[in-house]
Amino acid sequence: QSALTQPASVSGSPGQSITISCTGTSSDVGTYNLVSWYQQYSGKAPKLIIYEDNKRPSGVSSRFSGSKSGNTASLTISGLQAEDEADYYCYSYAGRRTWVFGGGTKLTVL
């Protein structure tokens, strides 16, 4: 159950788009369409922003989108806003009723 691999940090200017990658294996990300993404502000509980690779929960901005290719899932945030500055985590089902998180990515809005 090794953690999924995410970049430690990404940054972008307001209005730009950024993409955060999440690399797993053929045992988790590559097999199941069950990657979800979470936004976490410092000291707060995480919030679900993408599930089943590319679906948005009700109330989540359409600026957030998810995709996947092979063993790598991606989260794209378009039209970057100051309020998007947070930590982002991917999470994947890994079979046999086990799950695994990514290491997390700190997004800085310049």
Added chain:
Amino acid sequence: QVQLLQSGAEVKKPGASVKLSCKTSGYIFTSYYLTWVRQAAGRGLEWMGVIHPNTGDTTYAQRFQGRVTMTRDTASSTVYMELSNLGSDDTAVYFCAKDKGSGTFSLDSWGQGTLVTVSS
């Protein structure tokens, strides 16, 4: 509305055990997996394990096998997570989180977190 209310902060000595609670409301308790996640200061989220409140079936992350026990009380819609033989590296915020359901295997509601401090 869905709510997950966790028990208060704990301070424990090395080698001790801690039992945390997560009281749920606003949905059918027995219909959704409950997951426990922890986060050490400045670190990432770590999946600890899951319980299905209907059956009590559990699955634990390998690194916690033998040290963690998750249980539930259907009468009070509460899940519990007990971690034994605590070490300083167990100092973390522990979250419970509800599965979104419908086979999405995502976590759509979270408790506020419980800080566990392990210190001699």
